[in-house]
Amino acid sequence: MSNLLFILFTGIGATAVMDLWGIVRKPLLGIPLPNYGMVGRWLAHMTHGQFRHDSIAISSSIRGEHIIGWTAHYLTGIGFAALLIGIWGESWVHNPTISPALAVGIGTVAAPFLLMQPGMGAGIAASRTQHPASARLQSLITHAVFGLGLYASGRAIQLFYSI
Template sequence: MNDLLAVVGIGVGATAVMDIWGIVRKPLLGVPPPNYGMVGRWIAYMPRGQFRHDAIAASSPMRGENVIGWGAHYLIGIAFAAMLIGISGTSWIHNPTPGPALAVGIGTVAAPFLLMQPGMGAGIAASRTPNPATARLHSLLTHAVFGLGLYASGWALRLLN
C-alpha cells in the first residue's frame, strides 16, 4: 500500500475511533460528544481576522460551520497520523507498535489545550470552564483513545495488506 494512503487510512480510522469514544462516553460518563460545529464556527471566523472568541457558542453561527468543523476534525486526524509516521518512520506502517501511537495521541492534547480552547473562549487548558480539572481529564482521555485508534488503525491496515 502507498504510504500516503496508509497515513490517510490511519488518520481517518483513529479519528473514527475517537468519535465512537465521544458517543460511548455519554452513557458511561455523562459527557456529551464534542460539537465540531463550534470548531467550524471558530475556523469560519478566521478569514475575517477573528481568531479568538470570548465564548464561541455566543458568536453568530456561520454558514457551513458543521461541514467545516467535521472536515477539519478529520483533516487534523490525518495530519496527526502523518506526524506519527514522520516521527516513527514509514516502517511503523508495516509494523505498528503501541508506544509511538499512544505518545503521539496523548501529545496531541496540546492542540486543544493551547490553540482551540483559548481561541474558542475556554482559556488555556480549559481554565475558563466551570470545572477545568474534569475538562482536562476528558481531553486527555479522548486523545489517549485517539492514540489507541492510531495503533488499531495501523494494525487493521496491516492486516488488509
C-alpha cells in the same frame, strides 16, 4: 500501499475510534458529544480575521459551520497520523506498535489545550470552564483513545494489506 494512503486510512480510522469513544462516554459518563460545529464556527471566523473569542458559542453562527468543523476534525486526525509516520517512519508503517501511537495521541492534547480552547474562549487547558480539571482529564482520555485508534487502525491496515 503507499505511505500517503496508509496515513489517510490511519488518520480516518483513529478519528472514527475517537468519535466512537465520544458516543460511548455519553451514556456511561453523561458527557455530551463534542460539537464540531463550534470548531467550524471558530475556523470560519478566522477567514474574517477573528482568531480569538470570549465564547465561541455566542459568536455569530456561520453557514456550513458543522461541515467545516467535521471536515477539520478528520483532516486534523489525518495530519496527526502523518506526524506519527513522519516521526517513526516507514518501520512503523510495516510494524505498527502501540507506544509511538499513544505518544502521538497523548501529545496531540497540546492542540486543544494551547490553541483551540484559548481561541474559542475556554482559556488555556480549559481554565475558563466550570470544571477545568474534569475538562482536562476528558481531553487527555480522548486523545489517548485517539492514540489507541492510531495503533488499531495501523495494525488493521497492515494486516489487511498483507493478506
